[in-house]
Amino acid sequence: MSTAILTGQPVPGSSIEGDLRSLGFDVRVAVDAADAERLVAEAPCDGRVALVDARFVGHLHALRLGLTDPRFPLAAIPGAVTAQPGGRAALTRALARENSSGGGTAVAVDSLADRVVTALDADEAGVHRPELGSLIAAVPADPQARNEARQAVADVDDEAVRLKSAVKSRDGFFTTFFISPYSRYIARWCARRGLTPNQVTTASLLTALIAAACAATGTRGGFVAAGVLLIASFVLDCTDGQLARYSLQYSTLGAWLDATFDRIKEYAYYAGLALGAAQGGDDVWALALGAMILQTCRHVVDFSFNEANHDATANTSPTAALSDKLDSVGWTVWVRRMIVLPIGERWAMIAVLTAVTTPRITFWVLLVGCAFAATYTTAGRVLRSLTRKAQRTDRAAQALADLADNGPLSEAVARVAPRFPAPVAAAAGGLLVVISAAVWGGDWPTVLAAVGYVLLSAVAVSRPLKGALDWLVPPFFRAAEYGTVLVLAAKSGVNGVLPAAFGLVAAVAYHHYDTVYRIRGNAGAPPAWLVRAVGGHEGRTLLVTVLAAALTASQFKVALTALAVAVALLVLVESIRFWVSAGAPAVHDEGETA
Numbered sequence: 001m002s003t004a005i006l007t008g009q010p011v012p013g014s015s016i017e018g019d020l021r022s023l024g025f026d027v028r029v030a031v032d033a034a035d036a037e038r039l040v041a042e043a044p045c046d047g048r049v050a051l052v053d054a055r056f057v058g059h060l061h062a063l064r065l066g067l068t069d070p071r072f073p074l075a076a077i078p079g080a081v082t083a084q085p086g087g088r089a090a091l092t093r094a095l096a097r098e099n100s101s102g103g104g105t106a107v108a109v110d111s112l113a114d115r116v117v118t119a120l121d122a123d124e125a126g127v128h129r130p131e132l133g134s135l136i137a138a139v140p141a142d143p144q145a146r147n148e149a150r151q152a153v154a155d156v157d158d159e160a161v162r163l164k165s166a167v168k169s170r171d172g173f174f175t176t177f178f179i180s181p182y183s184r185y186i187a188r189w190c191a192r193r194g195l196t197p198n199q200v201t202t203a204s205l206l207t208a209l210i211a212a213a214c215a216a217t218g219t220r221g222g223f224v225a226a227g228v229l230l231i232a233s234f235v236l237d238c239t240d241g242q243l244a245r246y247s248l249q250y251s252t253l254g255a256w257l258d259a260t261f262d263r264i265k266e267y268a269y270y271a272g273l274a275l276g277a278a279q280g281g282d283d284v285w286a287l288a289l290g291a292m293i294l295q296t297c298r299h300v301v302d303f304s305f306n307e308a309n310h311d312a313t314a315n316t317s318p319t320a321a322l323s324d325k326l327d328s329v330g331w332t333v334w335v336r337r338m339i340v341l342p343i344g345e346r347w348a349m350i351a352v353l354t355a356v357t358t359p360r361i362t363f364w365v366l367l368v369g370c371a372f373a374a375t376y377t378t379a380g381r382v383l384r385s386l387t388r389k390a391q392r393t394d395r396a397a398q399a400l401a402d403l404a405d406n407g408p409l410s411e412a413v414a415r416v417a418p419r420f421p422a423p424v425a426a427a428a429g430g431l432l433v434v435i436s437a438a439v440w441g442g443d444w445p446t447v448l449a450a451v452g453y454v455l456l457s458a459v460a461v462s463r464p465l466k467g468a469l470d471w472l473v474p475p476f477f478r479a480a481e482y483g484t485v486l487v488l489a490a491k492s493g494v495n496g497v498l499p500a501a502f503g504l505v506a507a508v509a510y511h512h513y514d515t516v517y518r519i520r521g522n523a524g525a526p527p528a529w530l531v532r533a534v535g536g537h538e539g540r541t542l543l544v545t546v547l548a549a550a551l552t553a554s555q556f557k558v559a560l561t562a563l564a565v566a567v568a569l570l571v572l573v574e575s576i577r578f579w580v581s582a583g584a585p586a587v588h589d590e591g592e593t594a
Contacts, residue, residue: 001026003043004050004067007036007112011146016056023060023068025050033099033112040095049091050082051113057149058137059158065130066137069248072128076117079139087125094119111139135161163188166246173334174344179238186235187242197244201257204236208265212272215354218279226272227355233265234347256579259517260510262343267292267506269350270363274499277359285498286490287363289505293482294367296509298374300403300475303516305381307399308392308471341373385468397464402515402525403474406461407536413458422460423472429456430480433541437484441491442548442556450545453480454538478512481537485544489560494553500560507568508540514575523578530574534567 004025006017020027030036036051043049050067056079066077073087083091094116120127136153140146166187167180190200211229214222240258244250274288338345349369353362406414429452436449460473482505489501511534515525525531535543540563547559 001044002048002050002068003028003039004052005030005036005039005043006052006054007033008054010054014054014056016052016054019060019063020050020052020067023064025067029054033095036112037092037095037099040092045088046085048082048084049088050080051091051095051116053079053111053113053139055111055139055146056080056137057140057146057153059135059153059156059161061158061162062132062135062137064248065132065135069128069130070250074120074125075128075130076113076120077130077132077137079111079113079137081113081117081120081127090120090123090125091116094123094125110141114139133161133165162246166242168241168245172342172344173338174348175238175342178348179235179344180242183235183238184242184246186239187246190239190243191247195243196254197240197249198251198254198257200236200240200243201254201261204233204240205261205265207236208233209268212268215269215272215359216275216279218276222276224355226269226276227351227353230269230347230351230354234344237262237265253580255521256517256575260513260575263510263513266295266343266347267509271499271502273354273359273362274502280358282358282360283498284360284363285502286486287360287367289486289489289498289502291363291366291370292502292505292509293479293486294370294374296482296505296512297475297479298370298377299516300478300512301374301378301381301472303520304400304403304471304474305385307403307519308385308396308465309388309390310396310399311393339373340377341369346370382469382472385471388468392466392470394464397466397470399519400465400471400474401461402519403512404461404465404477405474405512405515405531405537406457407534407539408532409454409542410458410461410536410538413455414462417455417459417462419463420459422463422465422467423469423476425456425460426473426476426480429453429460430476430483432456433480433545434483434487437487437491437545442488442545442551442553444549446488447542447545447549450484450542454542457538477537481508481541484541485560488544488548488556492548492553492556494557497553497557497560500557500564504544504560504564504567507564507571508534510575511567511571514571518578526571526574526578530570533570540567 002023002025004020004027006020006027006029010029017027028039030039040049040051048067052063052067056063058077058079062077063080066075066080067082069075070084073084074090075082081091098112098115098119117127134156135158136149136156138145138149140149163184166184168175171180207229211226211233214229215226216222240254244254270288270291274285277284341349346366346369350362350366353365433446433449433453436446440446457477460476465471465473485501485505489497511526511530518525534540543563544560547563548556551559
């Protein structure tokens with residue numbers, strides 16, 4: 001149970017006590033600062049506690065933003081401060097020091113809550129202050145100021161601000177103009193009926209899976225239904241985040257569901273399209289797998305670049321300056337957001353093409369569009385990296401090493417490997433194994449090339465990844481591993497190998513996405529035992545080439561299927577264990593996923 005402690009002189013007719021109760025607080029009244037300290041100590045240790053000035057005047061949503069956001073241990077707005085269990089000790093120390101000093105700062109800051117915030121800032125406790133915008137939060141000093149504050153509250157529509165803030169500050173063109181204008185009202189409808197973001201997220205997943213099943217029928221009616229349901233799934237996908245922001249229902253489980261379900265939905269839909277095409281005698285599994293690989297590699301480029309420059313110093317670049325200048329011109333902002341084909345535009349394109357064309361056309365358009373977007377974004381980031389004078393940190397180097405997903409083979413060789421430019425070694429190793437697979441297929445020369453890939457991947461990570469272009473190493477590794485599986489499956493010539501390869505790449509890609517979201521949540525990489533158990537990128541690549549060379553095509557299909565199941569079970573069980581544990585971070589993306 002959350003506890004709110006009202007301090008200071010009560011004001012007749014104030015709504016503050018009722019407002020706090022409507023937000024779920026058990027309200028207590030302190031007669032003085034010493035009594036407030038006692039009430040804080042008596043409050044349940046496992047609940048939130050807040051100090052609120054009884055003279056507070058402001059919007060209810062300002063109080064909600066300041067006192068109920070679960071993401072921050074300490075938070076404050078004018079006249080109020082709150083602490084979750086993780087910030088309770090800091091609040092107690094600041095309040096005790098304020099009392100022991102006899103309220104020495106009272107002349108400068110009359111509100112006890114604000115004096116405690118000043119003390120917390122002096123301790124560098126990391127107090128979060130939400131952006132209130134036009135919302136009012138104040139502690140008026142006299143009746144005239146109170147009347148003015150009340151008038152300011154009446155002049156701003158609290159609910160309109162709350163609805164507007166439920167929408168991401170940065171989104172794609174399609175989402176901004178075709179989804180958010182009405183999905184925010186769906187989010188409010190859900191909030192008023194007690195639905196949670198996790199329930200809406202699950203509904204979005206189920207809708208997408210039904211869409212994939214409709215596509216798998218291979219009929220025109222099924223394709224039309226699939227396109228409509230895919231858009232409906234995306235509407236719900238937007239709604240869950242808006243519901244979380246509208247009602248401040250952020251959670252660890254919600255972060256995990258939101259982060260992973262988008263990928264599951266999209267790749268399940270690809271599989272549904274491939275199955276539907278097969279109903280009409282058209283085999284597009286290679287295109288489906290290629291689309292999944294291209295999309296995953298695009299994301300790895302995004303993640304690696306951002307992590308490499310997350311906390312870089314002297315972070316300047318003429319290319320970045322030009323990009324900022326273009327973003328200052330209204331129409332260029334939307335054009336640049338659209339051409340990278342973010343999830344809104346991509347899903348809308350897939351839905352329309354599914355309904356009016358064939359799966360083969362859908363995949364080809366998707367591949368061409370994603371290839372253009374990948375070329376555009378990667379080229380821009382390479383230019384930024386080459387023209388930027390920056391010092392990369394140890395944290396960035398470790399994040400790139402974690403994203404690389406090196407297994408025991410690479411780690412063992414890296415100890416004695418010579419130094420060589422990391423991106424060059426990674427690219428050379430990837431080209432060696434993929435081209436060999438394309439030329440020789442599942443034969444022993446490809447296995448030898450895979451051994452070379454292991455050696456070159458070890459060379460790439462033999463030193464900390466702090467070079468200007470070292471962020472390219474993880475994308476090169478992803479392209480090499482996934483591309484090898486695709487080429488070997490395509491050249492096997494046996495029905496069913498490509499779907500098995502699709503399943504294997506999907507399982508491995510989930511492992512790589514899970515790594516990304518852990519790093520973004522400052523929780524580190526997956527445990528070392530898991531990375532070793534699934535072999536690392538180089539171990540899996542070598543194993544697949546050995547299986548292709550040593551087994552018949554039909555046996556290779558069975559082996560790929562078994563490998564996909566084994567990897568999926570390992571990474572899913574560990575991922576679920578981690579994300580539902582109390583220590584996992586609640587991270588919510590405020591920008592549209594590419």
